[in-house]
Amino acid sequence: MIAELGHFALILALLTALVQGSLPMIGAARGDAAWMALARPAAVLQLVLVALAFAALTYLYVVSDFTVINVAENSHSAKPMLYKVTGVWGNHEGSMLLWILILALFGSMVALFGANLPPSLRARVLGVQAWIGIGFLLFTLLTSNPFLRVFPAPADGRDLNPLLQDPGLAFHPPMLYAGYVGFSMAFSFAIAALIEGKLDAAWARWVRPWTLLAWVFLTGGIALGSWWAYYELGWGGWWFWDPVENVSFMPWLLGTALLHSAIVVEKRDALKVWTVLLAILTFSLSLIGTFIVRSGLLTSVHAFATDPERGLFILILLLITIGGSLLLFALRAPVLKPGGLFAPISREGGMVINNLFLAAACATVLLGTLYPLFLEAVDGSKVSVGPPFFNATFVPLMVPLIFFMALGPLMPWKRADLAGVFARLKLAALGALAAAGLTLYLREGWPVLPAAAMGLAAWLFVASLVEWGGRIKLFRAPLSDSWRRARSLPRAAHGMTLAHAGMAIAVAGMIGASVWNLEEVRNLRPGESMQVAGYDYRFDGVEQIEGPNYLADRARFTVTREGRPVAVLTPEKRLYPVQNMPTTEAAIHTTGVSDLYAVIGDSDGRGGWTVRIFHEPLVPWIWLGCLVMVLGGLVSLSDRRLRIGAPKRAKARPDAAQEPIPA
Amino acid sequence: MRALAVVLALLIGMPAVALEPDEILPDPVLEQRARELSKEIRCVVCQNESIDSSNADIAREVRLLVRERLVAGDSDQQVLDYLVARYGDFVLLRPPVKPGTYLLWFGPGIVLLFGLAAVFFFFRRQRAAATGAASLSAEEEARLARLLDDPDAAQNNQPTAPAEPKERR
DSSP states (O other): OHHHHHHHHHHHHHHHHHHHHHHHHHHHHHTOHHHHHTHHHHHHHHHHHHHHHHHHHHHHHHTTOTTBHHHHHHOOTTSOHHHHHHGGGSSHHHHHHHHHHHHHHHHHHHHHHGGGSOHHHHHHHHHHHHHHHHHHHHHHHHHOOTTOBOSSOOSSOOOOOGGGOSHHHHHHHHHHHHHHHHHHHHHHHHHHHHHHTOOOHHHHHHHHHHHHHHHHHHHHHHHHHHHHHHHHSSSSOSOOOOHHHHHHHHHHHHHHHHHHHHHHHHHHSOSHHHHHHHHHHHHHHHHHHHHHHHHTTTTOTTHHHHSHHHHHHHHHHHIIIIIHHHHHHHHHGGGSOOOOOOOSSSHHHHHHHHHHHHHHHHHHHHHHHHHHHHHHHHHOOOOOOOHHHHHHHHHHHHHHHHHHHHHGGGSOSSOOOHHHHHHHTHHHHHHHHHHHHHHHHHSSSOOHHHHHHHHHHHHHHHHHHHHHHHHTTTTTSOHHHHHHHHHHSOHHHHHHHHHHHHHHHHHHHHHHHHHSOEEEEEEEOTTOEEEETTEEEEEEEEEEEEOSSOEEEEEEEEEEETTEEEEEEOOEEEEETTTTEEEEEOEEEEOSSEEEEEEEEEEOSSSOEEEEEEEEETHHHHHHHHHHHHHHHHHHHTOTTTSTTOOOHHHHHHHHHHTTOOO | OOHHHHHHHHHHOOOOOSSOGGGOOSSHHHHHHHHHHHTTBBOTTSSSOBTTTOOSHHHHHHHHHHHHHHHTTOOHHHHHHHHHHHHOGGGBSSOOOSGGGHHHHHHHHHHHHHHHHHHHHHHHHHHHHHHHHHHOOHHHHHHHHHHHHOHHHHHHHHHHOOOOOOOOO
16 A cells, blocks of 8 residues: 555656646746746645655555565565665665655755745746656656565565665765755756856856755765775775766766856856856766666676666666757857956966866766776777776876865955965965975885875865965954954855865875775784784684674774773674675774774684784874865855845845955 | 675675785785785776775685785786786776777876866957957947937936946956
8 A cells, every 4th residue: 555655656746747847947938927836836746745755665664564576675674773764775766766855855945945036047947857857757667666566475575785784874875865966956057047048146146055065965975985985894995996986976076166166156257158067067977876876887888788678768868868958058058148257367267277177087087987888888898997097097186186275265356466375375385394294204214205295285274274364364363353253254264164174184084094004914813912003902802792683703802002901992793694694894993093993804713813903094084074074065055145045135245245355 | 885896796705805814925025015916906706896805716816826926026017917918908907008098098188188278268268358348348338239229218328327337357
């Protein structure tokens, strides 16, 4: 019953989307207010229907209804409740439903809070959103329906992949999807603007917060995924340049570029055509990210053939969406009038540099990710593109980006004086030298490159603070005066400082983790010790424990440093009997500047165990930096001018004019 | 995120996890070279995994093979060449630079150059537009057109609309 209800609600949602995608568009073309107005209730209704379908599937998982194939294949009665619920999106069909739910959620937000949008723009934005919805609903209903029954029903389910039974991964997909789908807003606004033939500051005022929200989610989602890989896979690594990671990273790179170019559109009415193109490309990459992972295309071209129906559908959907929107762009972009002019050396110019390097970085990741497929299709030869390639091509693009990232915020709009900017960066240069010097002092062997890299991170960090300090006249005016200035500074300015500083922290973490991580593999018997990076790890032994749906060997290590206790680490090796699958649960103790990381391997049958100890300097900073970046995004989102239903422009103008003029 | 890779590796079946203590060479210098080299070599049955982190049986075999060659006195390049002769370019995580991979290796640089060229032309066009616009702004041009079209509008307009300072330069 419930499954059929969910199925039915999903079909109704498709019909609603068809109405929402057609009538308001026609209304907007004809100037018919009543038809245009249809878009809003339709968007809300669509949300209600999709939410109903999603609730139905969730219910089926909660009560373990194994007459439904999807539940039987991905759940188990003994699974903890948390993972029963998160298991809803831990599989292909359910994750598609989640995607559609988030899309409907975003669409209804435009409907509910878009009162200050021009009616024709609103109708068109919702129309485009509905088109996307139609594509996904059709795909789900025709090829990936989660509500199908199975007869006879199995006695119990096949369980969720144990690797996914983890809080980190439970919330990684929804965040990633919220990011992907969030970029659909920028896309819909871009397409609507192309149809409308008009794009102004009000457009950018809407697009920016949505892009920022999507960016916040995507940043959080990627960070969460990377963190999960770090503590769950037991390899001590945090980023593998795996295709699955790359496809989520590409929209992030372009989305970050979009975030910056949208600011130029809002503040200066410039870079409009480019911003529209970025919006289209960013969402296209999000679509590719969603589908490529699901289709198995990345394993091999041949995987596509194992499920030709799905694969073909995906290909056609991508072709229509990406090809169609690029065609529309080619036809209509010349209509958009170029706006404000600026000199190459200016805030806008800085954003152009940012966009240039981010786009090139994105192209690099795209090339590396798809090249093996491409080459195999062209001449049948097989190559592998792994981390060594990305380290050799991607990293060199990041170096100038981070260098210029320090300069950009210090430059005024329209025209900047480079000498003046560098004069304000004396402190940052000092910070860079100090960080590089400290690195050389602390690490033996004269590590010139890592020292330079740490200097670069410090350069960005200090420069971000200098810019912020300059705005509030820190140490140049009485502290109370600075405090008052900080209070009246737009939240977006605080947000930028946080995001840039967070990036610097994350970069420092990445450098430390890549250059100085240590790994020791040893065979230890209980009572024996090993020393890694000055810490003594005493292996106390292994005990067997029983979890709710797994068995585990839990090892115990007492970690001391020069005799003083530091931590007790209890890594586990679990076996999930339903899928007969082992997983490793690393034990991690963080000191704030480094992680002590222990993994227990197999017993050699003679009392010894394989023990893997990693020492990971600065690793925690990666996620700390991401957290600060996300925080920066949120602070910026809370800016009064960006909030949904923000006051009309007349009221927003004064502080907008005040803000971008650094002393 | 590498769940798939792990699942795949598990399906192929092996109890061991990555590098095992019994594989480690007594000579720390050679062992260090072996580890570095292992990160460049793909586990041929895995999804984009190096033999260093893979737990597949074949990865272990190749790890042992690499160490064997190093002990026998091979240089790093000789070890890689040996593996390429056995498994093809597929085994290298850093693809070789050859005609088939020129696009891969030089693509990022080409994209950057194209981008730089686009930025250059953007600013040049903007400068050209700026000198053109200095004489007449879009608004002024529109007003001029109106004036030329309709002399009445000109009379109505003149007292009320002194050119709006809309131009943002």
